[in-house]
Amino acid sequence: FIGKQLQAIVGEKSIIAINLIDRDNNVLVTRAVIGIEKLLARIIKIAGKDPVGVVYDAKDKYLDNLYDGKLHRSENGLYKVLLNTVPKSICDSIEKLINIGNIYTIGLTKEKQLFGTVIIILKKGEQDLENMYVVEAFIKQASMAIQKRYVENKLRESKDIYRTLVENNYDAVCICKNYTMIFANKKTSEITGYEQEELLNINTLDLIHPKDRE
Helix, strand or coil, X not given: CXXXXXXXXXXXXXXXXXXXXXXXXXXXXXXXXXXXXXXXXXXXXXXXXCCCCCEEECCCHHHHHHCCCCCEECCCXXXXXXXXXXCHXXXXXXXXXXXXXXXXXXXXXXXXXXXXXXXXXEECCCCCCCCHHHHHHHHHHHHHHHHHHHHHHHHHHHHHHHHHHHHCCCCCCEEEECCEEEEECHHHXXXXXXXXXXXXXXXXXXXXXXXXXX
């Protein structure tokens, strides 16, 4: 989605690559490349692999320049933009095939966190970027959306981990509200003799000996 929207802003002949950081493995992964569909087979033949899925070192110092959310024009060609991961001879061949002109890189960043990068490739003879502020504004909005999704995914993961730990706890764990049990783990079921589903319909006072209720 980001790639196609950005291509509409930059120009239909541009090439857009979207790379996102995999924080679990501390790598940058190419998730999408827009604008190379007609040349994809030839690019794969040159590179030996599909550009989507290529992995880069997320600790590369080049990325330090991209935390500002601004467009950076590359003076060192595709080899540097691809973080020296793809051999220079292959980068040179791809540049020749695509007829690459100017290359820009911008970080998908929010609150001093880098979530990924966007590479914009223009072909020789094509008009250079004139709407940089529009591109940067779009990337800022995209970064906010990615950050929101990232936080939501982490929250979901945390909830899943917490639920797994509680569910498999060796002690009885339950949550009650107004004397009604709204959660009970397996151990609670074992101790009380009730099924977990049954516990959710029981008044918790019924599980306490009358002498102990006071």
